[in-house]
Amino acid sequence: xxxIFFICLPFVHSESHTFFTLYIEINGQTIAGIPEIxxxxxxxxxxIDYYDGETKKLIPRQDWMxxxxxxxxxxxxxxxxxxxxxxxxISIHLLMQRFNQSHGVHTYQRMxxxxxxxxxxxxxxxxxxxxxxxxxxxxxxxxxxxISPVPQGITVQKWxxxxxxxxxxxxxxxxxxxxxxxxxLTLRKVDLERKAxxxxxxxxxxxxxxxxxxxxxxxxxxxxxxWLRNGQExxxxxxxxxxxxxxxxxxxxxxxxxxxxxxxxxDQYVCLVEHEGKSIQTTLTxxxxxxxxxxxxxxxxxxxxxxxxx
Numbered sequence: 209x210x211x212i213f214f215i216c217l218p219f220v221h222s223e224s225h226t227f228f229t230l231y232i233e234i235n236g237q238t239i240a241g242i243p244e245i246x247x248x249x250x251x252x253x254x255x256i257d258y259y260d261g262e263t264k265k266l267i268p269r270q271d272w273m274x275x276x277x278x279x280x281x282x283x284x285x286x287x288x289x290x291x292x293x294x295x296x297x298i299s300i301h302l303l304m305q306r307f308n309q310s311h312g313v314h315t316y317q318r319m320x321x322x323x324x325x326x327x328x329x330x331x332x333x334x335x336x337x338x339x340x341x342x343x344x345x346x347x348x349x350x351x352x353x354x355i356s357p358v359p360q361g362i363t364v365q366k367w368x369x370x371x372x373x374x375x376x377x378x379x380x381x382x383x384x385x386x387x388x389x390x391x392x393l394t395l396r397k398v399d400l401e402r403k404a405x406x407x408x409x410x411x412x413x414x415x416x417x418x419x420x421x422x423x424x425x426x427x428x429x430x431x432x433x434x435w436l437r438n439g440q441e442x443x444x445x446x447x448x449x450x451x452x453x454x455x456x457x458x459x460x461x462x463x464x465x466x467x468x469x470x471x472x473x474x475d476q477y478v479c480l481v482e483h484e485g486k487s488i489q490t491t492l493t494x495x496x497x498x499x500x501x502x503x504x505x506x507x508x509x510x511x512x513x514x515x516x517x518x
Contacts, residue, residue, distance in 0.1 A: 227251050227389035228321025228334070231292060233300045235314045245293050250321075251392050254457060259289055272399035276392075285388075292318075303339050306360045314340055322385035333381025352378055396457055400427035403458050407481050407488050409497045410462075417468045419492060421479035424460035428484075433463040436478040436489075465492075 245261030324331035335347035477492035
């Protein structure tokens with residue numbers, strides 16, 4: 209038997225940010241190396257930590273998260289994670305009874321988090337529960353009530369009756385969750401501010417007249433790439449590419465120049481990359497060109513969480 213949990217989030221614009229924690233509970237016989245209780249948090253499509261019930265330790269998945277593990281609110285963050293895991297562990301046994309299941313491998317997943325828009329200030333929370341890979345219960349934040357697409361989801365009646373708990377959840381997703389989102393964004397920003405562009409000249413093959421000036425691994429996203437011809441800005445036969453996100457939170461951009469190789473001898477072409485007040489100049493010569501352009505991978509989608517059980 210094989211279970212696959214797969215999450216794929218679309219590209220998140222740099223002005224919009226999402227933070228969520230995915231909890232996974234497995235009941236029944238499992239294979240070695242896969243704990244019954246585990247969870248992970250994701251910020252803007254990038255996993256930032258991992259926790260499981262066996263080690264009872266939060267493992268940072270980003271260098272900047274290591275600073276957080278020595279901070280004042282780290283213990284509070286861990287306690288919240290552990291409480292949620294214990295509640296979910298009880299839930300899976302209740303669900304097995306409700307679905308009239310006495311044995312076998314069953315899974316319970318909960319994904320809860322929030323998103324916010326830097327430009328508009330709008331924010332939203334979400335709380336989604338799955339059982340055996342199917343939608344089970346979800347929170348409607350606008351109506352502030354839980355809904356379920358299956359008869360076994362009668363739990364929503366009890367949850368919706370508890371208005372005090374719903375109000376606490378609203379407070380959490382409106383304020384506390386946004387606090388953690390912005391805190392992690394700040395920690396990430398401090399780390400990413402040290403990211404200067406890595407610049408390469410790329411060409412599909414030596415006979416091609418198209419040369420790309422590729423800047424990558426820089427943060428923040430504002431960058432200017434200009435082709436110079438004999439020291440002057442050159443806009444002829446130049447194609448400006450989009451600024452695209454990398455999976456680590458940095459950015460990349462490519463600007464191509466279409467000029468026959470014979471012209472390189474008559475004129476001097478230089479790629480000028482300007483970022484955060486600093487500039488990098490790379491002269492177009494055969495020596496400076498890399499011929500692996502065809503292998504360049506541009507990532508628009510990234511988050512995948514996969515657990516396989518044999």
